[in-house]
Amino acid sequence: MGYIDLHCDSLLRIFNKYEKENLSENKNLSVDFKGLKQGGALAQFFAVFLPDQETLKEIKVAEIDDDLYINKLIKILKNEVKANNDLIEMAYNYQDIINNQKANKISALLTIEDGRSVNADLEKIKKYYKDGIRLITLLWNHENCFGYPNSNDQKIMSRGLKDFGIEAVKYMNEIGMIIDVSHLSDGGFYDVAEYSEKPFIASHSNARNLAAHPRNLKDDMIKIIAEKGGVIGLNFAPQFLNNNSSNEDSKIEEMIYHLNYIKNLGGESVLALGSDLDGIHGNLEIDSSQKMPLLFKALKNDGWSNDLIEKFKAKNALRVIKEVLK
Template sequence: MKYIDLHCDTLMFTGTSRQKNQSLLQNDIAAVDLERLKQGRCFLQFFAVFLLDESYFKYVDIEPLSDEDYIELLSRHLKQVVADHPEKIDLVSAFEDILKNEKEGKLSAILTIEDGRVLQDDLSKIDYYYEQGFRLITLLWNHENCLGFPNSSDPRVMTQGLKKFGKESIEKMNDLGMIIDVSHLSDGGFYDVADISSRPFMASHSNARSITNHPRNLTDDMIHVLADGGGIAGLNVAPHFLREDNLENVSGIDDMVVHLNHMVDQGGQDFVALGTDYDGVEGKFEIPGPQDMPLLFQALDQAGWSEDAIEKFAYKNAMRFLEDIL
């Protein structure tokens, strides 16, 4: 079964590595590389540039950079891989590119920014990053920024909506055809996006809060709102999003199936997609990387899903969404 993954943080490792043999082509420092993506039959991978704080710069062992310089570093890294291996991978700027690449047997890559803080109250920066090849912005990460407020266990934070610039940014992204991603956004911000956006939007890596009561997951009402507007949500393989009281920090296939069954029950078969969050989460993974993704499709088959339903989850829903936006 071929598939699309809406979110990974792999560039954080391959784009900062000082070792030439630890590249996006093949590596052992991350969960994702081109060889493993091909092995698992992924044909479109979203690559996030996750904006780091000081502790993360220490984690990847590089000197702190400005957000702009860090985005340039990682995007240049991906573009160089594309230039070096044009027979293997191509950067997507329009929906037609995906169809062309698949026909030619290439992996399609979409560049994304995780944390809209880099916009700094300047709408022209959305134009700039669009021109640089970015096609999605995850509005928030775990901290307040110029757009709004994050998912939080604090109800006072969670209910706060988008700021004025955040609302203006939604309209700007709609005009450009830039994908709006509400994973990490507060509940109040989610509903503001739903009210303002004239186009479908996505939660690229979020699960069901009714199953696992974590603020990063979607409530049933959010699932209804997102699905009714033509949006999608990508299943996240993070252990603590999949199961509460997960003391062994295990990302289990059975838990994934439980979340997907609930998300389909609430949002329909056209709602679910895959957004692994590989290289942005830690734990013990029954599906440790893209090479093992067929295990999830086999589990869905054994759980009674039809082939069409599995295909919708694996890639058809994401393709329908992307055709609407790009």
């Protein structure tokens, strides 16, 4: 079975270059369709990340309405998938992924990173679902209608979900949309754990005890996600792998260190992949989809069984997809 990557930011990188670039084969991206095929992908989650002012400057984009931006990125992915339907198809649930696999095609799934555009309106979540969004990363690095972000400020970090955030968690359970707690405050995390009746995930987070970044998960959080039947997607970003925040190296040996740590705390069924490729910087040992097999080979050399590797690669994520998405 191929791998499932729960998070990449490739759509952001192509947003203002779409007239000149595409997703089929793009040397400026870490994730493109041909690279996914070469790397053996089963499914790739493509994030519609809502940029802040700093990111807009970085990608040289003027300020744009959130929904106009979201609609444009959704259209870009769907158009690119349609133009390359010999390689890839859209997927909206478990059965779509299985059907695409049988047709020897990769599955593309849509997510939103930073639910600020929901603007405390459940109808907006419903609209996004109809547009094909199947996962929302509730927060990014700023407060929004759901709650508060990860932070080095303990007052902010301890704050839980807002009333709307609690309502939205229940609604997302109801309609069949995955809740993602990466970037969420610790207080918000515990509220999601309390109010979500379905498994939830941390799509691109590692272990805080090994790399003390507030984006990473505390030991009890790893256990809670496992107990709720969710998964944790391994993030390749150097600052989430290394305890020394100035270390810009993203190495496979550090990835394995985190994976073994998470496995020992939460068990084999909590492991998943959430590379964050095209959203991260540094000296990346795995800097593209094509190189993903290097990680699986290294896990084999570390003594992981084929069954455990398959759980990490896709089976655990597929279980959550099957249980949550409708």
